[in-house]
Amino acid sequence: MSVAIQRQGDYVIASIQSDLSDSEVLELRHELAEMAGRHRSRGIVIDVAALDVIDSFVARALRSIVLTARLRGADTVIVGIQPDVAIAMVQFRLNLEPLRAALDLDEAIALLDRLTQGDAVDGG
Amino acid sequence: MADEVRVAITTDADLVTARAEGRAMAERLGFPRPDPTLIATAISEVARNIVVHVGRGEIVLKPFEDANRYGVVVIARDDGPGIRDVEAAVRDDYSGRGGLGLGLPGARRLMDDFEIESSADSGTTVTMTKWRFRDELAILREERRRRA
Amino acid sequence: MHEEPDRSAEDEEPEQRTDEEPEQRTDEEPEQRTDDEADERTDDQPARPTEDDSLLQELVAYLRENRTELREEWARRISEAELLGVMSDEEIFSEATEVYDNYVDALETGSIENLQTYARELSERIIPRGVETHEVLGIVLLLRDVLARSLFAKYEGDLELLNRILDSYEPAANRIAVTVGVSFVEERERVINEQQEAMRELSTPVLQLRDRLLILPIIGVLDSARARQLTEQLLGAIRDKRATVVVIDITGVATIDRTVANHLVQTVEASRLMGARTILTGLSSEIAQTLVDLDVDLGMMETVGDLQGGIEEAERLAGYRNADASDSDGTVAT
Numbered sequence: 108m109s110v111a112i113q114r115q116g117d118y119v120i121a122s123i124q125s126d127l128s129d130s131e132v133l134e135l136r137h138e139l140a141e142m143a144g145r146h147r148s149r150g151i152v153i154d155v156a157a158l159d160v161i162d163s164f165v166a167r168a169l170r171s172i173v174l175t176a177r178l179r180g181a182d183t184v185i186v187g188i189q190p191d192v193a194i195a196m197v198q199f200r201l202n203l204e205p206l207r208a209a210l211d212l213d214e215a216i217a218l219l220d221r222l223t224q225g226d227a228v229d230g231g
Numbered sequence: 232m233a234d235e236v237r238v239a240i241t242t243d244a245d246l247v248t249a250r251a252e253g254r255a256m257a258e259r260l261g262f263p264r265p266d267p268t269l270i271a272t273a274i275s276e277v278a279r280n281i282v283v284h285v286g287r288g289e290i291v292l293k294p295f296e297d298a299n300r301y302g303v304v305v306i307a308r309d310d311g312p313g314i315r316d317v318e319a320a321v322r323d324d325y326s327g328r329g330g331l332g333l334g335l336p337g338a339r340r341l342m343d344d345f346e347i348e349s350s351a352d353s354g355t356t357v358t359m360t361k362w363r364f365r366d367e368l369a370i371l372r373e374e375r376r377r378r379a
Numbered sequence: 380m381h382e383e384p385d386r387s388a389e390d391e392e393p394e395q396r397t398d399e400e401p402e403q404r405t406d407e408e409p410e411q412r413t414d415d416e417a418d419e420r421t422d423d424q425p426a427r428p429t430e431d432d433s434l435l436q437e438l439v440a441y442l443r444e445n446r447t448e449l450r451e452e453w454a455r456r457i458s459e460a461e462l463l464g465v466m467s468d469e470e471i472f473s474e475a476t477e478v479y480d481n482y483v484d485a486l487e488t489g490s491i492e493n494l495q496t497y498a499r500e501l502s503e504r505i506i507p508r509g510v511e512t513h514e515v516l517g518i519v520l521l522l523r524d525v526l527a528r529s530l531f532a533k534y535e536g537d538l539e540l541l542n543r544i545l546d547s548y549e550p551a552a553n554r555i556a557v558t559v560g561v562s563f564v565e566e567r568e569r570v571i572n573e574q575q576e577a578m579r580e581l582s583t584p585v586l587q588l589r590d591r592l593l594i595l596p597i598i599g600v601l602d603s604a605r606a607r608q609l610t611e612q613l614l615g616a617i618r619d620k621r622a623t624v625v626v627i628d629i630t631g632v633a634t635i636d637r638t639v640a641n642h643l644v645q646t647v648e649a650s651r652l653m654g655a656r657t658i659l660t661g662l663s664s665e666i667a668q669t670l671v672d673l674d675v676d677l678g679m680m681e682t683v684g685d686l687q688g689g690i691e692e693a694e695r696l697a698g699y700r701n702a703d704a705s706d707s708d709g710t711v712a713t
Contacts, residue, residue: 128243129283160250160268162275163334164283186646186654190614191265193649195272199337210621218654264611 110135118145118150118219119181120212124157132168135174143181151176152212152221156187165198166201173205182222183207184215235293240281242307249278249290253305256292260301262363269341270303270361276334277307277357284333285311285354295362302362305342310354317349435547439487442526450479451610453518453525456687460521462514466505468629474501482522486551491558498562506563506570515563516556522553585616588690592697593622593655598631613646617655624697625650626689630661640675647680657681660689 109125119142127135139151153169155161161169186207188196196203196213209215236256238249250271259268274290282290288309295302313319314333323336335357339345344360428708442449454475459465464470478501485494505515530548534541588594596612617625627643629635635643645659659682662670670677694700 126243126247126462154309158330159254160275161270161521162272163280163332164279176364185652189268190611190618190649190653191268192272193614193652194610194645195268195341196652197645197648198269198340199272199334200340203648203652206652208652210618210623211654214623214654231273261608 112138114142114146115216117145117146117148117223118152118216119148119150120152122157126158126160127141127165132171135159136168136172139172140175140179143176143179148181149222149223150216151181151183152215152219153183153185154187154212155185155192156189158187158192159164161188161192161201163199163201166196167204170202172203173207177205182219184209184218186211186215199203235291238278238290238292240278240288240290241286243282246275246278246282247376248286249274253290256294256303257361260269260275260294260296260299260303262303262361266361266363267361270305273338273341273359274305274307277359280311280335281307281309281334283303288354296365298365300362300364302343302360305357305361306360307359308354308355309356313353313355314347314349317347318322320349321345321347334374420444421536434543435487437546438544439483441530442483442486445529446479446483448455449525449529450475452529453479453522456521456525457518459515461494462521463510464515465509474505476521477501478518482526482555483534485555485558486548489551491554494555494558495562498559499566501559502563502566506567512560512567513562516560519556519559523556526552585612587616587620587622588626589694589697589699591621591623592626592693592699593620593624594626594628594690594693596631601629601635601639602631603638603642606639606646610642610646610649614649614653617650617653622655624693624694625655625657626686627657627659627691628661628686629659629666630663632661632666633663635666637673637675640670640673644675644677644680658683658689658693658696660684660686 109123109127109131111122111124112182113120119139121135121139123135143146143151151171151172155165158165169185176183183206185206188208191225203209232368236252238252240246240249253274254267256273257270262270274292278288278290281290286310288307291304291306291308293304293306295304320333321335321339323339335347338357338359339347342359342361344358344362346358347355349355384555396680402449453709457471457475466474472499477497481494481497482661502515530544531541533700534544565660586592593613593616594615595609597609613625613627616622643659647659657680659680660683663681681692683692
């Protein structure tokens with residue numbers, strides 16, 4: 108599969124290695140939702156550093172994962188968006204509203220720590 | 232630099248190829264960052280539409296250069312059923328949700344020129360172009376050399 | 380023109396010419412030409428009366444014959460004046476030969492176009508070597524002097540002829556000096572502009588104020604190309620320095636248009652996708668009004684009026700200060 112998933116403490120880390128197909132997106136979403144529930148993980152980190160293009164399809168996929176995870180009680184942080192990819196996403200005007208982003212894994216975990224401590228799932 | 236590149240689009244793997252070819256051509260032409268990524272992203276959009284909605288088509292990449300400009304033309308072609316409401320497909324309501332989910336408004340924003348033709352008979356053809364003026368100082372130097 | 384005195388009588392009427400009016404002679408005495416030919420005259424090719432023509436040819440021939448000695452004399456005076464220090468003797472010799480030949484050609488043809496072309500090429504060659512404007516003017520004037528003096532020496536036996544020779548020579552020589560000087564200066568300006576452009580591109584300072592805190596002060600004209608380049612550098616710095624807060628200060632920017640304003644907004648949003656928050660500081664009242672009038676979507680942008688306040692707010696966001704709201708002035712958090 109194009110995604111490597113591992114657990115780190117209370118959190119789940121998913122590293123996307125290559126562009127995902129439709130079915131792989133559904134699979135990933137399902138997997139993460141399950142893990143959030145099963146292990147009562149409060150936080151998910153999705154690492155997209157390997158993606159040199161994030162188009163509307165991938166953005167929608169990320170968004171759907173974030174929303175689903177939230178319904179299962181977990182916050183999600185996206186990490187590893189490259190500078191040029193960030194510019195493309197912004198210029199494309201992808202709907203990025205629910206997405207929280209951090210620079211890398213360490214930052215993401217620090218952010219999740221802050222969020223889950225406050226017991227706030229809704230980051231708004 | 233004459234050579235156009237054609238990529239047949241049938242599977243997800245072809246998306247990777249089309250993006251990579253587009254990026255490589257943009258870099259070869261001398262596009263500054265982040266343009267190669269913008270071009271690859273626009274290619275990804277239209278190529279994915281082919282995979283998801285039609286199943287078969289092609290991407291054609293054509294480089295061009297003249298005295299003042301350089302650029303790349305991206306043509307995405309398929310023989311599918313066509314888009315019934317083309318106008319809605321490209322309408323930009325700036326919410327990111329518009330465009331019937333086809334990502335065409337976004338692709339248009341990433342490129343400089345954008346045209347689309349679509350019908351049940353001839354399928355869909357999207358033609359997008361991104362270009363830049365060549366470096367002004369380089370142009371000036373050449374002019375002077377020609378004058379001398 | 381047909382009423383002008385018979386040309387053939389000129390030799391006996393040197394009084395007609397005065398030293399104060401050499402220009403008039405070359406431009407306004409086409410006696411032997413027809414009206415049509417007079418109309419065809421251009422600045423490049425002033426028509427000359429046969430008398431002047433032969434004088435000029437004599438002059439040019441003399442300068443060519445004595446090329447070697449005159450060129451050496453010139454080179455000697457260049458060294459004496461300590462000009463062209465950055466060039467070796469061989470280089471000076473080779474350029475001097477070309478300058479001399481072009482100079483004499485220009486005297487002969489009266490055409491400055493070829494001279495301009497040559498002067499531009501020469502400038503292109505010597506400017507990177509560090510040759511300065513006063514040196515270029517200096518050597519051209521020295522050549523002018525060297526040639527003038529040799530004309531004195533040759534024609535000193537016949538003052539009237541000498542005067543006529545000088546009348547022929549001086550305006551042409553001055554024109555050459557001006558042409559070469561102006562070409563050099565223009566080329567110099569072009570090179571300076573080029574260098575400034577290159578410096579602008581290379582040296583946008585993204586400064587690390589504190590750990591995780593970057594500041595990008597923007598000064599001067601902010602156009603689309605520069606904005607794009609600033610964005611690249613800022614995002615690269617966020618990645619390299621692992622910044623969580625960025626202050627973009629535009630105190631030094633007078634005006635911006637819609638394109639650049641949108642660019643700024645996009646930069647802020649892209650920074651957010653890399654995990655950094657941005658504070659915009661130093662908006663002049665003009666820019667503030669422009670942003671409002673353009674209905675630019677300031678969305679996620681946090682702005683603070685002055686740089687100091689912005690830095691304090693940034694430090695607070697980055698965790699360096701207690702969350703004491705009274706530290707920051709005029710925060711507009713959206």
